Amino acid sequence: MKTLDDLKALREKLKEDIRVRKNDGIKIIIGMGTCGIAAGAREIMSTILDEIATRNLQNVQVQQTGCIGMCEQEVLVDVIRPGEDRITYGKVDVNDAKRIVAEHVVNGRIVEDKVIGKIKQD
Amino acid sequence: MQHIRAHVLVCGGTGCKSSGSEKVEAAFRSEIEKMNLQNEIMVVETGCHGFCEHGPLVIVYPEGTFYCSVKEDDVKEIVEEHLFKGRIVDRLLYREPLTQEKVPTYSEIGFYKKQERIVLENCGVINPEAIEEYVALGGYEGLAKALTEMTPEGVVEEVKKSGLRGRGGGGFPTGMKWQFAAGSVNDKKYVICNADEGDPGAFMDRSVLEGDPHKVLEGMAICAYAIGADEGYIYVRAEYPLAIQRLEVAIKQAEEMGFLGNNIFGSGFNLTLHIKEGAGAFVCGEETALMASIEGKRGMPRPRPPFPAVSGLWGKPTNINNVETFANVANIIVKGADWYCGYGTEKSKGTKVFALTGKINNTGLAEVPMGITMKEIIYDIGGGINDGKKFKAVQIGGPSGGCLPEHLLDLPVDYDSLISAGAMMGSGGLVVMDEDTCMVDVAKFFLNFTQSESCGKCTPCREGTKRMLEILTRITEGLGREGDIELLESLAKNIKETALCGLGQTAPNPVLSTLKHFRNEYEAHIMEKRCPAGVCDKLANYVITDACKGCGLCAKGCPVNAISGTVKEKHIIDETICIKCGACMTACPFKAIVKA
Numbered sequence: 001m002k003t004l005d006d007l008k009a010l011r012e013k014l015k016e017d018i019r020v021r022k023n024d025g026i027k028i029i030i031g032m033g034t035c036g037i038a039a040g041a042r043e044i045m046s047t048i049l050d051e052i053a054t055r056n057l058q059n060v061q062v063q064q065t066g067c068i069g070m071c072e073q074e075v076l077v078d079v080i081r082p083g084e085d086r087i088t089y090g091k092v093d094v095n096d097a098k099r100i101v102a103e104h105v106v107n108g109r110i111v112e113d114k115v116i117g118k119i120k121q122d
Numbered sequence: 123m124q125h126i127r128a129h130v131l132v133c134g135g136t137g138c139k140s141s142g143s144e145k146v147e148a149a150f151r152s153e154i155e156k157m158n159l160q161n162e163i164m165v166v167e168t169g170c171h172g173f174c175e176h177g178p179l180v181i182v183y184p185e186g187t188f189y190c191s192v193k194e195d196d197v198k199e200i201v202e203e204h205l206f207k208g209r210i211v212d213r214l215l216y217r218e219p220l221t222q223e224k225v226p227t228y229s230e231i232g233f234y235k236k237q238e239r240i241v242l243e244n245c246g247v248i249n250p251e252a253i254e255e256y257v258a259l260g261g262y263e264g265l266a267k268a269l270t271e272m273t274p275e276g277v278v279e280e281v282k283k284s285g286l287r288g289r290g291g292g293g294f295p296t297g298m299k300w301q302f303a304a305g306s307v308n309d310k311k312y313v314i315c316n317a318d319e320g321d322p323g324a325f326m327d328r329s330v331l332e333g334d335p336h337k338v339l340e341g342m343a344i345c346a347y348a349i350g351a352d353e354g355y356i357y358v359r360a361e362y363p364l365a366i367q368r369l370e371v372a373i374k375q376a377e378e379m380g381f382l383g384n385n386i387f388g389s390g391f392n393l394t395l396h397i398k399e400g401a402g403a404f405v406c407g408e409e410t411a412l413m414a415s416i417e418g419k420r421g422m423p424r425p426r427p428p429f430p431a432v433s434g435l436w437g438k439p440t441n442i443n444n445v446e447t448f449a450n451v452a453n454i455i456v457k458g459a460d461w462y463c464g465y466g467t468e469k470s471k472g473t474k475v476f477a478l479t480g481k482i483n484n485t486g487l488a489e490v491p492m493g494i495t496m497k498e499i500i501y502d503i504g505g506g507i508n509d510g511k512k513f514k515a516v517q518i519g520g521p522s523g524g525c526l527p528e529h530l531l532d533l534p535v536d537y538d539s540l541i542s543a544g545a546m547m548g549s550g551g552l553v554v555m556d557e558d559t560c561m562v563d564v565a566k567f568f569l570n571f572t573q574s575e576s577c578g579k580c581t582p583c584r585e586g587t588k589r590m591l592e593i594l595t596r597i598t599e600g601l602g603r604e605g606d607i608e609l610l611e612s613l614a615k616n617i618k619e620t621a622l623c624g625l626g627q628t629a630p631n632p633v634l635s636t637l638k639h640f641r642n643e644y645e646a647h648i649m650e651k652r653c654p655a656g657v658c659d660k661l662a663n664y665v666i667t668d669a670c671k672g673c674g675l676c677a678k679g680c681p682v683n684a685i686s687g688t689v690k691e692k693h694i695i696d697e698t699i700c701i702k703c704g705a706c707m708t709a710c711p712f713k714a715i716v717k718a
């Protein structure tokens with residue numbers, strides 16, 4: 001550690017480890033109501049967490065939510081990219097979950113065939 | 123491999139530990155493992171959040187949910203409901219005392235809203251035993267900037283420009299002090315951090331050391347560079363074992379990362395830091411006594427000059443600052459003096475951490491910009507007085523400070539306003555008192571403290587405080603005489619002017635300030651033999667009310683046989699025999715004996 005820049009480089013690396021405490025970046029929200037869990041939401045959650053780790057994605061937050069009343073559409077996954085609409089995907093399986101991460105989260109391309117709702121974000 | 127999606131921050135400050143946070147943390151680890159979530163959720167022990175009244179505190183990220191008074195038994199529910207299913211456990215959220223409204227996140231709680239966190243910015247946010255988390259939030263950039271981009275003179279100038287004043291009590295301009303030490307020519311100099319924290323009720327230094335020890339080390343290192351020191355001591359009282367342990371870990375980690383040791387940032391600057399445990403004598407917080415104590419001598423002050431900047435530890439030029447003072451330095455260097463001057467008043471820049479205690483709803487630590495009013499601290503942050511009682515006074519500055527009555531609550535809190543009102547900033551202890559407090563008793567309490575902590579070296583302090591305490595004691599026992607108030611005032615004046623160190627020079631302050639604002643209470647004790655607040659036992663009249671069933675237990679309990687009466691009839695107390703011990707009141711099963 002010889003210069004201010006060395007330190008700043010180290011900081012950038014370490015920052016990612018505590019990013020969860022900042023609540024910013026892209027949000028992925030998984031429906032974890034009883035209905036969601038019954039439909040396999042845990043597996044979807046694990047898949048998404050694996051994908052994020054494997055792809056070393058930095059600014060992604062994973063949260064859960066309870067039942068939102070569309071039980072027959074579970075597993076529900078929402079993606080919110082800052083400044084864009086909240087996209088709700090329905091009947092998400094493991095494969096869909098991987099596609100949603102690869103396409104929507106990484107590249108910003110909505111996976112249209114799984115979309116069941118769009119909500120304007122302010 | 124999995125992405126860590128949630129962090130569970132469990133407060134590990136001394137306050138939360140004493141209310142059981144270690145068990146809570148262990149329960150989190152085991153419940154998380156039971157649910158097989160250990161690869162996606164991290165449990166972190168942090169330092170103090172300041173909201174000790176409501177501990178153990180737990181914050182869950184990314185949501186930032188703030189859970190209060192979490193018990194071991196609550197953990198399973200938090201893990202199953204919140205961490206597994208994403209449902210916030212409502213019943214553990216904080217409720218605003220006035221509105222009973224539930225508040226889900228940290229930043230919306232009234233206690234935190236008016237705070238401005240510079241010194242405490244990382245406390246409760248990072249794991250104090252992981253240097254990586256400190257670095258991740260910009261730690262050691264102040265030191266790197268000072269060493270690689272600034273001259274020692276430049277650092278001194280920046281600190282001078284910031285207007286930072288000592289947080290240990292005196293409020294002396296820090297930059298100026300550094301300049302004196304820098305100007306002393308010598309081949310050996312020392313930097314010392316004063317973490318003795320002897321004021322009863324103050325615990326901000328402990329919280330900073332426990333919650334963010336690297337911030338203090340970084341401030342010390344910047345100071346050492348500025349004045350040309352290569353060795354330093356942190357003087358911590360042995361009653362702070364957790365602070366000491368975290369400092370030891372922090373020093374070791376900083377050495378391993380190259381922030382302490384030799385040739386730091388390739389600049390040729392070296393620094394070795396040691397911890398010196400103090401035995402907890404109040405006078406050892408005084409800088410010359412503190413240095414004597416480090417040298418292995420008896421902790422007694424000596425006359426100044428020579429000031430430590432000229433002849434300090436082992437006769438070498440030394441700069442000594444308080445924990446909170448050092449904790450301000452890194453931010454001043456990174457963000458600049460102009461940024462720092464944006465907080466506070468013309469002559470008191472930045473923030474101050476206060477320890478709120480006494481009859482207040484939210485006890486804890488609060489960092490506020492200088493110049494905020496006492497009213498805002500007590501009502502907006504502190505949540506007002508307990509049990510709907512009336513405010514009477516606030517004691518500020520500990521045993522060296524004074525009491526402010528209600529009509530001074532709009533006073534801006536800064537060094538100079540407080541002095542002019544007969545109090546002082548001191549280390550920032552605030553004890554809030556309600557209508558049930560006797561101000562003579564309060565003065566006696568503080569004087570009793572300074573009297574027993576007096577080291578005995580100089581006569582005014584050793585003898586003078588003793589005489590003052592005798593007078594106060596007899597006043598509270600109903601033996602006060604005419605002329606006692608004047609005698610107290612003249613003793614106070616003499617002690618203030620002639621004592622050797624700050625301990626004696628400020629010891630009379632609690633008496634003088636209560637005399638100034640509550641003289642009528644002294645007069646009631648002396649002239650009418652009456653304690654208006656009903657606190658002083660010897661002045662209390664015990665009376666048996668009509669609730670008496672004539673059971674005779676009071677008479678049996680009375681050690682001087684002052685109570686008489688026949689069975690099943692109301693008893694009476696003979697005032698002339700009664701010694702006001704209160705034993706009858708304790709003995710009565712019908713609450714029929716009251717103090718009048």
Ligand SMILES: Cc1cc2nc3c(=O)[nH]c(=O)nc-3n(C[C@H](O)[C@H](O)[C@H](O)COP(=O)(O)O)c2cc1C
Nearest residue numbers: 288289290316319320407408409443444447624625
């Ligand atoms: C009796 C007495 C006790 C003191 N106790 C402390 C203390 O516990 N902590 C502290 O920082 N300063 C204490 N001081 C003030 C120190 O002497 C010294 O002024 C201070 O450490 C300087 O640091 P600062 O300029 O950063 O405030 C005490 C002074 C006196 C007279």
